[in-house]
Amino acid sequence: MMKLTLCLLSDSLPDMNRPTLVVFLLLLCTLPFIHGGKVLVFPVDGSHWINMKVIIEELHARGHEIFVIRPADTWYIKAESPLYNTININSSSGFDEEAVGSFVIRMLNLRREGASVWARIPLKLELVAQFYELNKSVVQMMEQIFEDAEMMQSFRDAKYDVVLTDPVVGGGVLLAHRLGLPLVFNVRWTVQWEGHFAIAPSPLSYVPLPGTELTNKMTFPQRIKNVLYYFFTRFQIAYIADPNYKPFVHRYFGSDVHYMELFQAADIWLMRNDFTFEFPRPTMPNIVYMAGFQCKPSKPLPQDLEDFVQSSGEHGIIVMTLGTLVGELPEDLTEDIAAAFAQLPQKVIWRHMGKRPSTLGNNTLLLDWLPQNDLLGHPKTRVFVAHGGTNGVQEAIYHGVPLVGLPLMFDQQDNLSRMKARDVAKVLDIATVTKDIFLEALKEVLYKPSYREKMQMLSRLHRDQPMKPLDRAMFWIEFVMRHKGASHLRTESYKMSKIQYYCIDVAAFLLAVVLLIAIIFISILRFLWQTLFYRDKMKKE
Missing domain, CATH: 1.20.5 (Single alpha-helices involved in coiled-coils or other helix-helix interfaces)
Known part of the structure; x- marks a missing residue:
């Protein structure tokens, strides 16, 4: 067939093009044959869905057929999409966007009011309880799926090639093993904390636990803190994960199986970070780093926004957003931030959904939504004021924009502390921020060249790779599909x-x-x- 194609195309072109055509077709013959596969996706909602959708879009563009499991109480996962087919589950996943947002605001208010650590303990216990209930809901949903013989048979009849899931909850892991399918993780966290700690050797002498805000160069007291924090996380796991997953796994997979064995048996771990963000540490052959896979070159801004950006002249712009969970900050904090912005010559684009601050200056534009990636990639952007979510931090690294951090909760403080350790971010305690403190931090990052120079160096390191992170992720997903797994890369130590x-x-x-x-x-x-x-x-x- 290839000979016939070669002859027909060669005859249809001038003689001078035939050698080039022959070489091209021979190279074409050497490319691996890729056919569209069937991918079962068990996602996690919220910001985790945002980066999972990036992978889904690319898989769809490569001709794969995507099936997404969609719980009844989803926030962002649409019932209909040209990218994927939905498998609707009439059950709760345990996510409640309003409850999480309300919790963050209550914690912020307590911190702003100067409440003691003891006064904040009930809220922290409430957060632990919410994580327990979240995992409980996931396990209940999986029990409903496992007990639905018709649904399980439909999963088997579909003959999926691979399961792609985010292991911050265990639903996708349990389903993949029940169906006997290869398993790929889109991972930063598992039900037992940060992903590396579940699979790779993690010496506490130089591998800091997330939440400690330590680096890989620890003093003796810091190593004590790291070890004590490790035991604290084990207590959390014993309360949140063990009571939910142990009985379920013993019931469906055997009394001699620990639930983390199912996580550790995943074929490929697509890790959402790399060593421009992570400190040097041991890793494993089936961990594939894809930090910044969601990042891309900026696109032109809408004309009205571009006009506003250009009006900044030589001073440039500041971009501020604190993510999707918190659209409205405490009023006193909003007033202080607006007043600080008003004293700068830069123009400011601020994603803010609350009451318009009375101290707002003419240089500040408030938006309900902003094109974050396109603004960070604009040559006039000087500083990114952010809460420290992983996606935002990696986009800042990709585009080389230094940070002023206002972490709210979860992993945000730790993410920003890593940037602070690299001297590319100024991190503030949102509980004590005033107009003067915020203004001083902005001026330091704006006018001290080292912040921008070091962030641009990080950007160059991040970009200097043999292939794009998203292409690397695609290769390994398709590798698992082609070879029905990647057991040769997986250690058996978990057994x-x-x-x-x-x-x-x-x-x-x-x-x-x-x-x-x-x-x-x-x-x-x-x-x-x-x-x-x-x-x-x-x-x-």
Whole structure:
């Protein structure tokens, strides 16, 4: 067939083009044959869905057929889309956007009011309880799916090639193993904290836990803090994850199976960070780093927004957004931020959905929504004021824009502390921010060249790769589809007990051997001594 195509095309072109055409077609023949596969996606809602959708769009563009599991209480996952087919589940996933937003505001208000740590403990316990209920809802949804024989048969009949899921909750993991399908993670977190800690060696001497705000260069007191924080996270896991997943996994997969074994058996971990963001640490062959996979060159702004940006002249612009969960900050904080912006010569584009501040200057434009990536990629953008979500931080790195951080909660403080450690961000405590503190931070990042220079260096490091992160992710998803998994990259250590993993049994055996040799040696010496002593005694007598 290829010969016939080559002959027909060669005859239809002038002689001078035939050698080029032959080379082109020979190269074409060497490309791997790619057919559209069937991908079952078990997503997580909120900001996690935003980056999962990027992968779905690319899979769709490559000719794959996508099926997305959609719970009844979803926030963002649309019932109809040209990108994917939906599998609607008449059950709750446990996500409640309004409840989370309300919680963040209540925590902010308490911190702004100067409430003590003790006064904030009930809210923190409430957050832990919300995570417990979230995982409980997911497990209940999976029980409903597993017990629905018709639905499970439809999953089997569909003959999916791979399951793609975000393991911050365990639904996709449980379903993939129940169906016996290859499993790929779009991951930063699992039900047991940060993804690396579930699969890769993580020495606490130089691998800081998220939440500690430590670096890989820890003093002795900092290592104590890191170890204590590790045990604190184990208590959280014992309350949030263990009671939900252990009974379910024992029921459906066997009493000898621990639920984390199912996570650790995933074929490929597409990790949403890299070592421009993460500190150096051990990793594993099936961890594929794709930080910034959602980043892309900026597109032209709408004309009215472009006119506003251009009106900034040589001073440039500041972009501010605090994510999707908080559209309206406490009023006193809003007034202080607006007043600080008003004293700068830069123009400001601020995503703000609350009451218009009375201190707002003529240089500030308030928007309900803004094209974040396109603004960060604009040459006139000087500073990004952000809450520290992973997506926003990575877009800032990609475009080389330094940060002023106002972390709210979750992983945001830790994300920004990593940027602070690299001297590309000024991080403020939102509980104590005033107009003067905020203004001073803005001026420092705006007018101290090192912030921008170091962020642009990070951007160059991030971009200097043999292939784009999204292309790398696509390769490995398709690799798993082609080969029905990637078991040769997956360690079997997760099947070992802690006694085997840490060689406690080996140490005990070697110690026993040493003790046995010592006992035998001592016994021989004692025997020889007694024999000689008895012989001398007999001679004397």
